[in-house]
Amino acid sequence: MHVRFASARPSTATAAALLTSGGTEAPDRLATLLSVPRALIDRAFLAARFEGEAGSIAELLAPQGDSVLRVLVVGTGKNGNVEDFEKAGAALVAKLLTSGESVLTVEFGATDSASAETAARLAFGAVLRSWRQDTYRTKLTAKTRPSLTDIILVDAPEGSEDAWQRLVPVAEGVAFTRELVTEPANILYPESFVERCRPLAELGVEIQVLDEAAMTAAGMGALLGVSQGSARPPRLLVLRWNGGPEGADPVALVGKGVTFDSGGISIKPAGGMEDMKWDMGGAAAVVGTMKALATRKAKANVIGVCGLVENMPSGTAQRPGDVVTTMSGQTVEVINTDAEGRLVLCDALTWLQRNYKVKTIIDLATLTGAIIISLGHEYAGMFANDDGLADQLLAAAKTSGDPLWRMPMGKAFDKMIDSPIADMKNVGGREGGSITAAQFIARFIDDGVRWAHLDIAGTVWTSKAGTLWDKGATGYGVRLLDRFVADNFEG
Numbered sequence: 001m002h003v004r005f006a007s008a009r010p011s012t013a014t015a016a017a018l019l020t021s022g023g024t025e026a027p028d029r030l031a032t033l034l035s036v037p038r039a040l041i042d043r044a045f046l047a048a049r050f051e052g053e054a055g056s057i058a059e060l061l062a063p064q065g066d067s068v069l070r071v072l073v074v075g076t077g078k079n080g081n082v083e084d085f086e087k088a089g090a091a092l093v094a095k096l097l098t099s100g101e102s103v104l105t106v107e108f109g110a111t112d113s114a115s116a117e118t119a120a121r122l123a124f125g126a127v128l129r130s131w132r133q134d135t136y137r138t139k140l141t142a143k144t145r146p147s148l149t150d151i152i153l154v155d156a157p158e159g160s161e162d163a164w165q166r167l168v169p170v171a172e173g174v175a176f177t178r179e180l181v182t183e184p185a186n187i188l189y190p191e192s193f194v195e196r197c198r199p200l201a202e203l204g205v206e207i208q209v210l211d212e213a214a215m216t217a218a219g220m221g222a223l224l225g226v227s228q229g230s231a232r233p234p235r236l237l238v239l240r241w242n243g244g245p246e247g248a249d250p251v252a253l254v255g256k257g258v259t260f261d262s263g264g265i266s267i268k269p270a271g272g273m274e275d276m277k278w279d280m281g282g283a284a285a286v287v288g289t290m291k292a293l294a295t296r297k298a299k300a301n302v303i304g305v306c307g308l309v310e311n312m313p314s315g316t317a318q319r320p321g322d323v324v325t326t327m328s329g330q331t332v333e334v335i336n337t338d339a340e341g342r343l344v345l346c347d348a349l350t351w352l353q354r355n356y357k358v359k360t361i362i363d364l365a366t367l368t369g370a371i372i373i374s375l376g377h378e379y380a381g382m383f384a385n386d387d388g389l390a391d392q393l394l395a396a397a398k399t400s401g402d403p404l405w406r407m408p409m410g411k412a413f414d415k416m417i418d419s420p421i422a423d424m425k426n427v428g429g430r431e432g433g434s435i436t437a438a439q440f441i442a443r444f445i446d447d448g449v450r451w452a453h454l455d456i457a458g459t460v461w462t463s464k465a466g467t468l469w470d471k472g473a474t475g476y477g478v479r480l481l482d483r484f485v486a487d488n489f490e491g
């Protein structure tokens with residue numbers, strides 16, 4: 001989707017959107033803008049039961065000289081906040097993407113609450129909602145293929161284009177994350193995940209990759225135990241963006257990158273197992289964020305670490321009851337081979353802390369089905385050992401649109417993962433399943449490190465279209481982390 005800015009409606013426009021908060025002056029203003037009788041506007045509003053709610057649309061056809069313009073009046077809500085403009089942009093695209101229209105103008109003239117920021121967020125919503133992946137659809141017809149290619153903001157407030165340019169990198173980061181999450185596991189596995197990230201080097205991201213031998217040498221027995229049943233070799237992917245002052249404390253982002261989670265020997269049921277191609281959503285959020293930060297040349301030092309493995313059953317797979325030694329030296333009794341995410345994260349976290357002086361770590365992982373029971377698909381769960389960090393993340397969640405809810409931790413939950421044979425076991429029972437998973441990870445965080453764990457199992461993928469996405473990958477985490485870094489690590 002191309003976003004452009006213009007001072008007047010170009011003749012190539014096939015559809016036009018007009019914005020309104022639903023105020024009583026709207027019909028008159030729109031009638032004048034379109035040179036149509038006021039009654040036409042009134043009738044269109046009635047027909048659509050349109051009252052200007054954010055993202056609601058009333059449609060009409062308006063004669064313009066020899067041609068007829070398809071007009072969509074879109075609501076921006078009574079409060080005129082940025083989220084509502086984002087919603088309006090997204091709603092227009094949802095409606096027009098495969099409609100046959102190719103060029104949409106969005107006309108700002110005298111719109112309530114229009115500002116550079118709201119105009120940019122309208123474009124942001126439009127571009128996020130336009131993302132789809134048609135790579136494997138070979139039979140799209142003219143009717144089902146996306147037709148909308150251009151959105152032109154006409155008469156947008158002063159500064160809109162600059163405000164939009166600041167959001168473009170974030171949209172690109174979200175798109176990258178969605179692409180990785182969407183790819184099936186026969187295409188995207190640890191090695192090919194790394195290859196997809198190679199182009200980030202052109203943006204100035206430093207890339208380091210540990211192969212199986214390097215991870216063996218480092219002693220990553222937990223991560224390698226997960227990987228050993230798979231024919232696909234594992235990788236540890238490390239990305240560094242040094243946009244901040246030299247020596248400034250870096251922030252670290254760590255992602256679970258299980259490119260397919262069959263459950264291993266503790267195999268999952270067949271129904272829905274295909275969903276486990278997106279068990280690398282944490283890693284995808286990390287690299288999407290790195291892309292956004294590098295593209296917008298963020299003034300911060302950021303390290304991204306992705307533990308990339310495939311969890312498969314086979315003759316070489318680890319067994320329930322196996323005891324593995326993590327890179328930290330702590331031992332783990334593997335009760336359930338399907339609780340593999342924490343086994344991958346613990347070694348990625350130890351590697352990070354042994355190799356870099358970091359005071360802040362955020363990990364992201366599609367870690368537990370239990371978090372979906374707790375929070376549904378509306379919030380990701382956050383676990384943190386530091387109230388200040390938790391509050392920073394909650395604030396970023398509010399303004400970015402990637403929602404978070406803080407969950408509790410504590411000694412009683414920690415005890416639930418004690419093992420009779422090793423230092424800990426990898427599951428704590430059904431009760432509080434997301435919390436005991438977080439307690440497991442906490443055992444690998446060094447003293448003095450501020451750490452937060454985001455369980456994003458419920459927010460990476462959706463079975464129904466939302467405001468800013470179609471069915472499928474949401475790109476969760478990129479907007480959140482971009483905001484978090486911008487607010488707390490860029491001076």
Ligand code: BES
Nearest residue numbers: 279336338339366367368369370427457
């Ligand atoms: N990747 C899954 C968690 C998951 C489940 C993500 C459903 C998205 C949707 C994770 O590796 C897993 O299998 N967790 C187990 C843990 C259990 C064995 C303690 C789970 O949630 O059932």
Ligand code: MN
Nearest residue numbers: 261338339340
């Ligand atoms: Mn699993």
Ligand code: ZN
Nearest residue numbers: 258261279341
């Ligand atoms: Zn998993």
